[in-house]
Amino acid sequence: MATINDNYLKLKAGYLFPEIGRRVSAYAADNPDAPIIKLGIGDVTEPxxxxxxxxxxxxTKxxxxxxxxxGYGPEQGYLWLRDKIAQHDFQSRGCDIDASEIFIxxxxxxxxxxxxxxxxxxxxxxxxxxxxxxxxxxxVMAGHTGDAAADGKYEGLVYLPISADNDFTAQIxxxxxxxxxxxFPNNPTGATATKEHLQAWVEYAKQxxxxxxxxxxxEAFITDPDLPHSIYEIEGAKDCAIEFRSFSKNAGFTGTRCALTVVPKNLTGKASDGSDVELWKLWNRRQSTKFNGVSYIVQRGAEAVYSKAGQAQTKELIAFYLENAKIIREQLTAAGIKVYGGTNAPYVWVKTPNGLSSWDFFDKLLLNCNVVGTPGSGFGAAGEGYFRISAFNSRDNVNEAMKRITDKFKA
Amino acid sequence: MATINDNYLKLKAGYLFPEIGRRVSAYAADNPDAPIIKLGIGDVTEPxxxxxxxxxxxxTKxxxxxxxxxGYGPEQGYLWLRDKIAQHDFQSRGCDIDASEIFIxxxxxxxxxxxxxxxxxxxxxxxxxxxxxxxxxxxVMAGHTGDAAADGKYEGLVYLPISADNDFTAQIxxxxxxxxxxxFPNNPTGATATKEHLQAWVEYAKQxxxxxxxxxxxEAFITDPDLPHSIYEIEGAKDCAIEFRSFSKNAGFTGTRCALTVVPKNLTGKASDGSDVELWKLWNRRQSTKFNGVSYIVQRGAEAVYSKAGQAQTKELIAFYLENAKIIREQLTAAGIKVYGGTNAPYVWVKTPNGLSSWDFFDKLLLNCNVVGTPGSGFGAAGEGYFRISAFNSRDNVNEAMKRITDKFKA
Structure with a gap:
């Protein structure tokens, strides 16, 4: 009899966003005319x-x-795209990353x-x-944990709490x-990391x-010139870090699909015989065997992000969403609600007012304001009492949503 | 110290196609003017x-x-595409497959x-x-095997030999x-399965x-009206089979990327506590968590395969490649080389002449004819002494390649 991967049974019911979708759908079914504004899932909205x-x-032509x-392209991605990424996103910031270390x-x-x-x-x-x-x-799926406890924490994982007390940056x-x-910039809290904070992590990792x-x-949402965009801006990071990046949020590719992972060639892991094995070779083998590359036409679209016009257009997109974030921050603050993040990130992390639980605040916003956000507790036990509001929406929707919330809570 | 997945170290050097690429590149570097024709990797060539x-x-507009x-689409794919697939590819052939059972x-x-x-x-x-x-x-990567033996077979797997003796269909x-x-149609042998053969497998699986x-x-290369295109044409298969399909070979999507997997809702596997768990739920969870759906624009392209124009154009593509396969079959046969497959499949499976090993024949074709094929032994020990020739190329290239091979071997 074919057996299943039992680890899947440890997963708690529903990934966060499907559960939000379920509650919103149920409310919309009962209130078909409700003018719901979604500031929940971190999905872009602009062209x-x-x-x-x-x-x-x-x-396509x-x-x-x-x-x-x-036909089939390189599983690792076309070199003309990897070259541009290496130059623009890494070498221009002093990171010694070669195109061959980038996997599309x-x-x-x-x-x-x-x-x-x-x-x-x-x-x-x-x-x-x-x-x-x-x-x-x-x-959990890979079997690296035990069961979840009542607070949602899985046995075997080390959880590093981040809260206002530590500026949402974990203690080493x-x-x-x-x-x-x-x-970093953090999802869900919108927090950023200084070079010093990342340096401490790199030192810990190397030790x-x-x-x-x-x-x-x-990273594209970072406006503060002192903040690092890549971990490879930190000395020694090439010996201890893999970096993930995406075109989803800077260029609006959530529905177009393109991202990249950097695996430096000198990175190694230990085999059970004690030998050091290059992670680049393993990831290359993984991708060659279980992946067939990204659509050619999509890679050409991603390459255009690095053209002069593409750079100007993505910069404009980012500025637009950051202005939304600023409005959210300011309006909620004016309504007496405490907020974090949202200055170098598209997420505003809200302390729920009146001691409401994250899901209670979710329901309240949905029912009273027809605004959808994301309960902080969906991101972990220490997110209880917080709420994520995303800046990804039109200006009109952001303004309208903030008006409804402030009208409700200002009183 | 971070440890690696040791199972990767069991993998033999290089996946087959990178090794072919290596040999071809080396030859091309030494012979930059060699008019190499590639009939190796199963990559389409027509627009x-x-x-x-x-x-x-x-x-895109x-x-x-x-x-x-x-923005983000459903991780499972858009329903308008899944609906068309369910109707055209399954329900039209009497298979009781619902759109919800199809994952793009x-x-x-x-x-x-x-x-x-x-x-x-x-x-x-x-x-x-x-x-x-x-x-x-x-x-091997998932740790389901032991080491490879000298013949390339991994300990722990059950290998079912297919050869001319059993019409390239394994004994139950x-x-x-x-x-x-x-x-089926088989990669690499080009063999097909009758309904009776698949029925025997379904009975075995259910038992x-x-x-x-x-x-x-x-499946799109099947021209014989008696051959099944889907395993779900076999009674009982919905209780014991998952089916994989692709737009790569029927519509030339190898570089555009779109495929689908059918997981019937009633399929179950055993948990370690003996309970039956629906595989659909597990796969849905896997895809929701580790995948973000296929590019919207690509899904629209796949949907067009089912338009009237799309159906006519893909039919023409298939007919074109099948005519190539026919030419390969006929020319090689005329040259005294024994061939299999290639009538309901884009692959012709060649018995290497003069007792040559698969890689020796590969090198001979590359050096003497500047034609690239795929060594049968690369597909397993029982493929030794065979060679795969792909029908994916232009008519001129196929004709020229066959002329070179027959000139060399007819003598």
């Missing part, structure tokens, strides 16, 4: 930059001529999960609390962990032979 | 159908207007590998020999296995509680 669209259309038709993929969510394929099952794994749920759930652990997930899985999906 | 290109361009812009993905190679995520590590796994290497390699095993990979992983990536 794909013209430079990207033009490049995709051009590439190429597919109509056998002389320029493209169809999503950071996929890569964050798939990366576990190349690691052993005996690694001690640390996540922040709250945290992007995919890091945790994929470790005293115990030894092998894999550490870090995400313990740990590996940092650095999620930089929101 | 993407106009209906698909038009739909992609239209969809939609991305330029916030009213029609598409970016590749069959990905799905064939990823599907192992939802199964236990204690399953007994059977593959044919020769076989598409991804089935084997992904099981006498021992009990839990997961069985079947691929033993086994699950069939049915790869139908080449």
């Amino acid at each position: 794909l930059p013209a430079a990207c669209r033009d490049a995709i259309i051009e590439a 190429e597919m109509g001529d056998r002389a320029t038709f493209k 993929s169809d999503g950071s969510k996929c890569d964050c999960g798939n990366i576990l394929d190349i690691f052993g099952d005996d690694n001690k794994i640390a996540v922040t609390d709250p945290v992007y749920p995919v890091y945790v759930d994929t470790n 652990p005293t115990e030894k962990v092998d894999l550490i997930y870090l995400c 313990h032979g740990s590996l940092i899985l650095f999620d930089a999906a929101y | 993407l159908p106009a209906a698909c290109r038009d739909a992609i361009i239209e969809a 939609e991305m330029g207007d916030r009213a029609t812009f598409k 993905s970016d590749g069959s190679k990905c799905d064939c590998g990823n599907i192992l995520d939802i199964f236990g590590d204690d399953n007994k796994i059977a593959v044919t020999d020769p076989v598409y290497p991804v089935y084997v390699d992904t099981n 095993p006498t021992e009990k296995v839990d997961l069985i990979y079947l691929c 033993h509680g086994s699950l069939i992983l049915f790869d139908a990536a080449y």
